[in-house]
Structures are given as C-alpha cells and as structure tokens.
Amino acid sequence: QQQVKQSPQSLIVQKGGISIINCAYENTAFDYFPWYQQFPGKGPALLIAIRPDVSEKKEGRFTISFNKSAKQFSLHIMDSQPGDSATYFCAASQWNTDKLIFGTGTRLQVFP
C-alpha cells in the first residue's frame, strides 16, 4: 500500500530526445508527488512536484503528467541533454505525515 513503483530502472536517450519515466502508487491518500534528480556524490535535488488537483505541470523542459484514476504519474524531459544524465526518483507523501515514499530510481544516460 505504501509502495511507489518506478520504471524503467535505466534509460538511454539520444541528445534532443524525450526521456519518460513512470511511477505508480496504491495509496489513494497520497497527495503530493515530487520528482528528484540526483547526481553521483550529491544529495537529491527537488526538480518538480505536482498535487492531484492538476493533471499536468510544466517547468522548462520538465513536465509531470498525473493520472489520478490510474494512480500513475510520469516525468517527461524534453530535448534531453547530456547534463540531464543522473538518477531520477519519484516520490509520494500524504498531507498529514509529510513522509516521502521513494520509487526505486531510474538511471538516465543521455548520449550526444
């Protein structure tokens, strides 16, 4: 019930392409869905987040799509760049705990 399932485990994309990472959850009490980007040797950095009252949120090249009925959300990285090569984690939390439940992570590699 508390799990967040993330796929794929790894992703290789050509420069300029679209990177898509998917997450699914079971707990309908979750109401906050952030994405984090982590470079080797660094802490996770908050990239973008969404709440269930909207179906999409865009910030620059990064877009979250949210499907409440399917209990799924995804991260789209448009015009992927080699500098986007990192591990991406989706997460979820509910308002009364603020405890983040993380997905298993996706290692993205963008080749020139």
Added chain:
Amino acid sequence: SAVISQKPSRDICQRGTSLTIQCQVDSQVTMMFWYRQQPGQSLTLIATANQGSEATYESGFVIDKFPISRPNLTFSTLTVSNMSPEDSSIYLCSVDNYNEQFFGPGTRLTVL
C-alpha cells in the same frame, strides 16, 4: 528553498564504533528527516525529528541504533551506533520548507 549542510561529508569507521552526523539548516524549520541510501539504492526514511519531541522511527529502525537529537529549529544530529559493515550507506537529512522537502548533500559512511 533551504540550504542544508552536513558534517562529515564522508568517513571510514571501524566495526563497533559510533559516528555522529550533523545537519545544519540556514533557516528555522519544524520538520527534519533522516534518510539512508544504500549503495545504488533508493532512499529509505529512518526517522522524523521535530524540535521539542522524541524522534519518530520507521519500521526497522530503532532509537538504540540511531539516536537522534533535535536541540533547536536549525540543527539535528543522527548517531549510527555500534556500526557494522551493513551500515555502510549514505545518510541524508532533509527539511520540510513550505511543504516541499529539500535534502542535504549526504554523509557517505564506510564501515570496515
């Protein structure tokens, strides 16, 4: 966002010893969290630390092994006690700032 620092950034320790990790935030925050990230893995919440109350531990983590202090609204410590090689991980603190969570750079611990 909040600026978070951790000390030490890394350490190599002997089995059976203890290490205290410090987390400092540049602003007052109510909720602080401690996570563990084992090599190549996702993040797992150890405990939630609120100022003025006992830390709340997640399943599988106990106070005797991971004592936490939270003396004020900008500082917390996590001690990893009686260490074994299985405790080799990255330990991260995070803070909740305006309903978003931000992470410190992490402490990379190696136990021999």
